[in-house]
Amino acid sequence: GQQVMQIPQYQHVQEGEDFTTYCNSSTTLSNIQWYKQRPGGHPVFLIQLVKSGEVKKQKRLTFQFGEAKKNSSLHITATQTTDVGTYFCAGRNFNKFYFGSGTKLNVKP
């Protein structure tokens, strides 16, 4: 069945280091979204990518959608302690919405 996998599961970085999480789907997605969940909070929408090969930036965050629309990545440049949380990708395949397993980011000051 449909699966959306994310790696790594956990990432510990020193403040100022870069961070990347990867999302891979077993099937083509019509779009991909990224969410951030702070500890004790709920997922908050960050961005949606729709086009094959699309790249979007939000300040220190860069999002990419693969050419085959089956994978995506989120890259954070020069992490800050405010980046702590779990980052989820999510994508739609026909009528269903699938969330990745999430990457938990810890940033040491």
Next chain:
Amino acid sequence: KAGVTQTPRYLIKTRGQQVTLSCSPISGHRSVSWYQQTPGQGLQFLFEYFSETQRNKGNFPGRFSGRQFSNSRSEMNVSTLELGDSALYLCASTPPTGATDTQYFGPGTRLTVL
């Protein structure tokens, strides 16, 4: 606009009992989805409702059910609770425009089954 609200925020039940959780979407949103979040399984899709009709359903047993009312408010019910049902239950609503799948999540209901 007010965000998605969920009640109650916390709930403690015992095995065998049933529970009903409530979700009020953002005003104007007609699609409501429910998710179960556990440390081991991540975010698992339960079901999606649109205009009072269940549009999609995840792979959960029949003990999990839901409904949506004409004002778009939604409820989910879990009958014959099991220990493994302990989780954070999240509700999310989606704007009416077709161009986005953006989901706006509520704060969740944390259910503990003893």
